[in-house]
Amino acid sequence: MKQNQMKAWLYLLPAILFLGVFMVYPLIDVLVYSFEEKYNFVTQTSQGIGLFNYAKVLRDHQFLDAVKNTFLLVIITVPLSTGIALLISLGLNAIKPLRKMFQTIYFLPYVTNTLAVGLVFMVLFKTTDYSSGLINSLLSALGMRQVDFIDGPYWAKMLVLCLYTVWVVMPFKVLILTSALASVDQEYYNAAKMDAASPWRVFRKITLPMISPMIYYLVITGFIGAFKAYSDAVALFGVELGKAGMNTMVGYVYDSLYGDRGGYPSYASAAALILFAIVLTITCINLLISKKRVRY
Amino acid sequence: MKVVLKNLTKRFPSRTKKGDDVIAVNDFNFEIPDGKLIGLLGPSGCGKSTTLNLISGLEAPTSGQIFFGDDDVTRLPPENRGVGLVFQNYALYPHLTVQDNILFPLQSMKGKNKPGKQEMLDKAREAARLVQIDELMDRKPSELSGGQQQRVAIARALVKMPRVLLLDEPLSNLDARLRLQTREEIRRIQQETGVTTIFVTHDQDEAMSISDMIVVMKAGVVQQIGQPQDVYDDPENLFVATFLGTPPINVFDGRVANGMLMLGDQAVLPVKGAPDGPVTAAIRPEGFVLDAAGPFRCALQRVEVMGRDTSVVSTHPASRNAVVRSIIPARQRPDAALETVRFSLMPEKVHLFDPETGNRVRFDL
Numbered sequence: 249m250k251q252n253q254m255k256a257w258l259y260l261l262p263a264i265l266f267l268g269v270f271m272v273y274p275l276i277d278v279l280v281y282s283f284e285e286k287y288n289f290v291t292q293t294s295q296g297i298g299l300f301n302y303a304k305v306l307r308d309h310q311f312l313d314a315v316k317n318t319f320l321l322v323i324i325t326v327p328l329s330t331g332i333a334l335l336i337s338l339g340l341n342a343i344k345p346l347r348k349m350f351q352t353i354y355f356l357p358y359v360t361n362t363l364a365v366g367l368v369f370m371v372l373f374k375t376t377d378y379s380s381g382l383i384n385s386l387l388s389a390l391g392m393r394q395v396d397f398i399d400g401p402y403w404a405k406m407l408v409l410c411l412y413t414v415w416v417v418m419p420f421k422v423l424i425l426t427s428a429l430a431s432v433d434q435e436y437y438n439a440a441k442m443d444a445a446s447p448w449r450v451f452r453k454i455t456l457p458m459i460s461p462m463i464y465y466l467v468i469t470g471f472i473g474a475f476k477a478y479s480d481a482v483a484l485f486g487v488e489l490g491k492a493g494m495n496t497m498v499g500y501v502y503d504s505l506y507g508d509r510g511g512y513p514s515y516a517s518a519a520a521l522i523l524f525a526i527v528l529t530i531t532c533i534n535l536l537i538s539k540k541r542v543r544y
Numbered sequence: 545m546k547v548v549l550k551n552l553t554k555r556f557p558s559r560t561k562k563g564d565d566v567i568a569v570n571d572f573n574f575e576i577p578d579g580k581l582i583g584l585l586g587p588s589g590c591g592k593s594t595t596l597n598l599i600s601g602l603e604a605p606t607s608g609q610i611f612f613g614d615d616d617v618t619r620l621p622p623e624n625r626g627v628g629l630v631f632q633n634y635a636l637y638p639h640l641t642v643q644d645n646i647l648f649p650l651q652s653m654k655g656k657n658k659p660g661k662q663e664m665l666d667k668a669r670e671a672a673r674l675v676q677i678d679e680l681m682d683r684k685p686s687e688l689s690g691g692q693q694q695r696v697a698i699a700r701a702l703v704k705m706p707r708v709l710l711l712d713e714p715l716s717n718l719d720a721r722l723r724l725q726t727r728e729e730i731r732r733i734q735q736e737t738g739v740t741t742i743f744v745t746h747d748q749d750e751a752m753s754i755s756d757m758i759v760v761m762k763a764g765v766v767q768q769i770g771q772p773q774d775v776y777d778d779p780e781n782l783f784v785a786t787f788l789g790t791p792p793i794n795v796f797d798g799r800v801a802n803g804m805l806m807l808g809d810q811a812v813l814p815v816k817g818a819p820d821g822p823v824t825a826a827i828r829p830e831g832f833v834l835d836a837a838g839p840f841r842c843a844l845q846r847v848e849v850m851g852r853d854t855s856v857v858s859t860h861p862a863s864r865n866a867v868v869r870s871i872i873p874a875r876q877r878p879d880a881a882l883e884t885v886r887f888s889l890m891p892e893k894v895h896l897f898d899p900e901t902g903n904r905v906r907f908d909l
């Protein structure tokens with residue numbers, strides 16, 4: 249080995265050690281766990297190797313509920329939050345006065361603690377002994393029926409969770425998209441102006457393609473983030489997500505390890521790997537599409 | 545299409561509260577004849593690009609009027625003026641192919657004027673043929689050289705058959721060789737289409753070589769308008785004289801006494817008709833003739849051989865520049881060992897200016 253190669257490895261060593269011990273080894277361990285049948289935490293023994301854990305998890309209706317919830321969350325919130333963020337960014341980009349102030353306001357949720365945001369949503373939606381929640385008060389003022397958003401019907405709970413998720417992920421997207429919009433060279437717009445292109449045409453033919461790399465970046469990270477949703481649901485419905493019927497895939501993994509139904513690292517590992525496979529597939533599909541669609 | 549600029553003025557508000565407004569263009573009057581190629585020339589910050597933006601409509605004038613032919617277009621938005629603008633950085637849409645870039649202005653048209661699909665393609669192909677890029681139609685701008693991108697930008701500006709073509713520093717992003725080639729190309733395209741063309745440049749060679757007329761600007765004020773050779777031969781003020789010409793004109797502090805131009809203690813040229821008193825004298829490098837009995841004496845520094853001709857570098861006590869540079873035919877090369885070199889001057893290459901105002905002081909040739 250050459251002298252400076254030695255040096256390079258030496259520099260890399262601390263990072264490799266840490267990543268190896270705390271990332272790579274546990275990952276391999278998770279893979280091993282997921283194939284070990286009836287693994288016993290205490291004796292560190294198992295009764296065989298096979299796909300039993302996967303079969304068990306895939307047949308578990310708790311897991312299937314979690315998958316359904318997660319997919320709904322992903323499909324609803326990712327396009328919605330990206331779309332709204334794009335609209336807000338276009339608006340921010342178009343105004344001059346008060347732009348800084350609005351940018352700050354839109355960025356606030358990003359620096360706000362998840363549980364604090366949860367509290368705000370409680371005020372809005374939760375029915376307690378002394379209040380039916382702000383939204384319900386509004387609904388009754390409009391002459392509509394009140395809904396229990398936190399402990400009520402599934403669609404109401406899903407609605408709140410989606411609203412919450414959109415609200416939480418929005419600021420980062422607004423931040424990225426406003427800077428992407430600002431970095432589009434004004435000359436392109438001047439050139440389009442000379443050609444009398446309509447605003448819609450300018451948006452579709454110039455703005456959108458120019459910022460498309462950033463949009464795809466947001467969509468991909470948005471997908472990954474939404475698949476990993478857990479703390480948002482906890483902030484709204486508490487740790488007993490399974491009972492509330494609002495469990496997510498990450499929530500299922502957690503429950504299998506620590507919850508009332510916990511103590512099954514093999515099931516947790518299998519569920520985690522299934523989640524990983526799903527995220528990997530979706531990301532690959534996204535990348536394939538973006539290669540065709542992102543223009544430069 | 546004739547373009548008339550009448551008392552055109554553009555002020556930009558000051559960046560600071562107390563500062564004065566910046567007058568980018570100050571009372572610009574010019575009637576550009578139909579079908580001519582006009583070069584707007586001046587140092588950076590002289591208002592030439594602002595003038596172009598005013599004509600294109602991207603900027604609105606503070607006062608004054610712009611006419612295309614007999615139409616007053618001063619208040620018209622850019623899209624209704626019928627101008628084609630080639631941007632300094634071309635502003636080609638990077639995600640569209642060459643063909644789609646050229647088609648863009650046509651596709652943006654509205655209503656009855658919008659041509660059919662096949663007609664658009666024909667027009668785009670015609671424009672591409674004119675600038676000789678019809679073989680690159682499927683490429684993206686990033687796959688083109690700078691010169692090719694420039695052509696695409698020109699084709700895009702021409703495809704709508706504009707009444708006026710505007711080019712902002714069209715050659716500044718090209719390397720030296722491509723620049724020579726492209727400026728001839730611009731001339732050819734302009735002649736073929738006959739469209740009135742105005743281009744902005746800070747490079748005098750560019751402006752002089754292809755323009756029918758040049759406009760020299762400084763600090764927002766037009767200094768001189770005329771055919772390139774006339775402006776060079778007959779500058780109206782010291783700025784124009786020093787701005788045009790490479791190597792630059794030699795400037796001296798002198799005075800006129802009894803009809804003679806005195807530089808230091810040398811009476812170098814009879815200047816009948818010029819009033820007595822101090823003057824600024826400017827002598828073109830090619831205005832020196834090597835002459836053993838000549839009245840203009842200077843201390844020889846070095847002789848630079850340039851092949852076609854020779855550059856004699858010397859010093860003179862009255863000179864404002866560090867050295868006096870004269871260009872003489874190669875075969876007359878003086879002995880580099882000489883200490884003093886003597887010249888006689890060509891009267892038509894000597895210009896006198898008022899030392900206060902910089903305005904030309906004329907004398908009888």
